[in-house]
Amino acid sequence: MPLGTVPFQAPDFAVAELDRIHKSLGFRGIEIATNVAGEDFSAERFRKIFARIEEFGLLIFMHPTGFPEARRFADHYLVNVIGNPLDSTVALHHLIFGGVLHDYPNLKLVIAHGGGYLPAYSGRIDHAAAARPDCCEKINRMPTTYLKRLYFDTIVFTHHQLEYLVEQYGADHVLVGTDYPADMGEVDPIGFIEGARGLDDNERRAILGGNAARLLSIEIPGRPE
Numbered sequence: 001m002p003l004g005t006v007p008f009q010a011p012d013f014a015v016a017e018l019d020r021i022h023k024s025l026g027f028r029g030i031e032i033a034t035n036v037a038g039e040d041f042s043a044e045r046f047r048k049i050f051a052r053i054e055e056f057g058l059l060i061f062m063h064p065t066g067f068p069e070a071r072r073f074a075d076h077y078l079v080n081v082i083g084n085p086l087d088s089t090v091a092l093h094h095l096i097f098g099g100v101l102h103d104y105p106n107l108k109l110v111i112a113h114g115g116g117y118l119p120a121y122s123g124r125i126d127h128a129a130a131a132r133p134d135c136c137e138k139i140n141r142m143p144t145t146y147l148k149r150l151y152f153d154t155i156v157f158t159h160h161q162l163e164y165l166v167e168q169y170g171a172d173h174v175l176v177g178t179d180y181p182a183d184m185g186e187v188d189p190i191g192f193i194e195g196a197r198g199l200d201d202n203e204r205r206a207i208l209g210g211n212a213a214r215l216l217s218i219e220i221p222g223r224p225e
Contacts, residue, residue, distance in 0.1 A: 001027075001028055001029070001216050001218060002027055003027065003029045003030055003031045003059070003061055004017070004018075004021035004025070004027045004029070004030045004031075005030060005031055005032075006018055006021075006030055006049070008032065008036040008041075008046060008049060009036050009037060011045050011046060011048050011049055012048075014049045015048055015049060015052050018030070018049070018052050018053065018056065018058070019052075022056045022058065027058075028057075028058060028059060028216045028217060028218075029058050029059030029060065029061060029108075029215075029216060030053070030058060030059075030060055030061070031060075031061045031062075031063060032060055032061070032062050032063075033062070033063065033064065033065045034062060034063075034064045034065065034087045034088055034090065034091035035065075035091060040090075040091065040094040040098065041091065041094060041095055041098070041100060042094040042095060042097075042098020042099065042100055042138075046100075047100075047103065050100060050103070050104045050107065051104065053104075053107065054104045054106050054107050057106075057108070057217075058108070059108045059109075059110060059215045059216055060107065060108065060109045060110065061110045061112070062088065062091065062109060062110065062111050062112060063088075063112040064083075064084040064085070064087035064088045064091075064112065064113070064116075065087065066079055066080070066083050066084060066087060067079070067082075067083035067084070067086045067087040067090070070083050080184055081184075084112075084113060084116075084184075085113050085114075085116040085117055086116065086117065087116070088111055088112060088113060088115065088116030088118075089115075089116035089117045089118045092111065092115065092116065092118050092147070092150075093118065093125070095109075095146075096125065096139065096143050096146045096147065097125075097135055097138065097139065097143065098138055099137075099138025099139055101146040101149060101150075102138060102139045102140070102141070102146065105149065107149075108151070108215050109149075109150050109151065110150075110151040110152070110153060110175060110215070111150055111151070111152055111153070112153050112155060112177065112179070113153065113155045113156070113177075113179075114152050114153065114154065114155060114156035114161060114162075114165060115150065115152040115165075118147065119147065119152060119164075119165060119168065119169065120161070120164065122143075122144050122147055122168075123144075125143035125144060125147070126142045126143055126144050128143070129142055129143050130142075147169075148168075148169055148173075150169075150173065151173045151174070151175060151211070151215070152165050152169065152173060152174055152175070153174070153175050153176070153177030154174060154175070154176050154177045154186070154189065154192065154193060154207065155177040155178075155179050155184075155185070155186055157186070159192075159195065159196040159197070159198065160198075162174070162192075162193070162196050162199075163196055163198035163199065166198070166199060166203060166207075167198075171199070171202075171203035171206045171207060171211075172206055172211055172214075173211070174206075174207050174211065175207060175211050175212050175215075176189055176190070176193060176207055176208050176209070176212075177189065190208065193207055193208055
């Protein structure tokens with residue numbers, strides 16, 4: 001099932017392209033970056049795009065493009081090692097605190113690389129909301145309420161982090177990832193999931209395909225008796 005792209009920098013054209021790829025081509029999702037030429041997705045002008053995505057029930061897959069202003073990341077491939085998960089982390093904070101996930105509660109948003117750093121340090125956003133009124137201008141629930149609506153891929157490289165995502169957000173919110181053909185991809189994505197001792201067979205089946213099929217409305221053929 002292919003994913004499309006739309007020109008967020010031109011919202012009216014983006015909405016028209018969503019209409020085309022969904023109605024004419026039968027696409028059931030799109031891929032986006034973490035910002036639009038440095039502008040965060042919480043910008044008001046992008047609301048009409050998210051509204052149409054939600055209306056059509058399309059899946060969104062967010063993948064980072066590298067963290068901007070990364071002058072301290074020049075050595076040791078840190079622009080990717082740190083920068084890519086950080087890029088997703090910043091984008092998620094804007095989607096939550098900027099009210100996008102509040103205004104469009106039925107968005108199906110999958111975040112690459114296990115959601116970046118936010119899922120592992122989510123208590124900090126709830127503390128911020130309790131401590132500072134400027135964190136609650138666009139939301140009326142604790143920030144982790146919105147975080148728990150999201151979906152995460154399995155590019156986290158350790159079983160304990162994969163099992164943590166399942167424990168905190170549910171196996172139904174985790175999807176197999178590959179990051180193919182990038183050098184930071186998982187060498188054996190299926191074996192990685194099958195080797196996680198903390199998962200049962202139903203959880204593995206969901207992560208390895210059941211969740212993606214559900215989110216993309218793909219029928220799974222019945223297994224033979």
